[in-house]
Amino acid sequence: MILGLLFSIIAGSLVSLQNIFNSKVNERAGSWATTTLVLGLGFLASLSIGLIFEGKQLFDLQNMKTWYWFSGLIGVGVVTSIVQGMRLLGPTYTISIVMTSQLGFALLGDSLGLLGLTQVPFTSKQLIGVLVIVSGILVFKLGGANVKHGAAKMIS
Amino acid sequence: MKGILFAFLGGAFITLQGVANTRISQDIGTWQAATITQLTGFIMALVILIFVRDRKWKRFKQVKPLYLAGGAFAAIVIFSNVTAIQRIGVTFTVSAMLIAQLVLTYIIDSNGWFGTIKQKIKLPQFIGIGLMIAGVVILRF
Known part of the structure; x- marks a missing residue:
């Protein structure tokens, strides 16, 4: 469990840094140029690290299914939705809703065993846990007026 | 809407x-x-x-x-x-990620790193993080 938690914290911290950096690019270059750059660099980094750890095996794609080729489009959906949300609602409300929705769908995914995930039975304890986390997000994002500037607005 | x-x-x-x-x-x-x-x-x-x-x-x-x-x-x-x-699992992962994300962002903001506008951390943000951690504890134990 500790290792899983540690990886989650690494991922969350890097997402936070990435959001700040990306939004600096976004201010100048616009959202599609930023997305293209971010995904391009992510691809190059994954390719390089993959080659270091796995060598030629990186290109061994025997169990590849057709839909895997299209899953990258989900990322394009993420950007489009959040950019539109930001435009219509502003960052504070958008991010509050995005995070709540992320958690809600996580709970749904675990409960259904979505896409072959290990199914985690849905219990009232889980529902209460998620509701408490969501209330935390809302207090954090909507409590106090100092979230309008700075990095906090860029979290996604 | x-x-x-x-x-x-x-x-x-x-x-x-x-x-x-x-x-x-x-x-x-x-x-x-x-x-x-x-x-x-x-x-x-x-x-x-x-x-x-x-x-x-x-x-x-x-x-x-x-x-x-x-x-x-x-x-x-x-x-x-x-x-x-x-x-x-997904729920626990997403929860921990969101907490790490919000905490680091606020550390960056409160120090004004990377050219962000320096700001004070206020009580609601502390309470919010506290609630989120409490939620994760409920989720798991």
Whole structure:
């Protein structure tokens, strides 16, 4: 469990840094140029690290299914939705809703065993846990007026 | 209303992305999954960029190189995200990620790092993080 938690914290911290950096690019270059750059660099980094750890095996794609080729489009959906949300609602409300929705769908995914995930039975304890986390997000994002500037607005 | 729908979809897509990456990793490996999904995403974004004829990309030059390199983090984000989901499930992973994200962002904000406007951390933010951690504890124990 500790290792899983540690990886989650690494991922969350890097997402936070990435959001700040990306939004600096976004201010100048616009959202599609930023997305293209971010995904391009992510691809190059994954390719390089993959080659270091796995060598030629990186290109061994025997169990590849057709839909895997299209899953990258989900990322394009993420950007489009959040950019539109930001435009219509502003960052504070958008991010509050995005995070709540992320958690809600996580709970749904675990409960259904979505896409072959290990199914985690849905219990009232889980529902209460998620509701408490969501209330935390809302207090954090909507409590106090100092979230309008700075990095906090860029979290996604 | 439309804005709420977009934000809601955005969150759904982020979670779906993690779950899909985990599924694909099972079959072809995590680095393979990260490489392929970002390559196809990149191609799609490039096509859209050309289609919308946004000439602003030329302003990349005005951005500090460090900030331009942020995209490279995604390799480690995807690897960590997939590994965490495999070990502790989606709900726990997303919860811990969100807490780490909010905490680090506020540390950065309160110090004014990376050119952010320095600001004081107020009580609601402390209470919010406290509630989120309490929620994770309820979720797990």
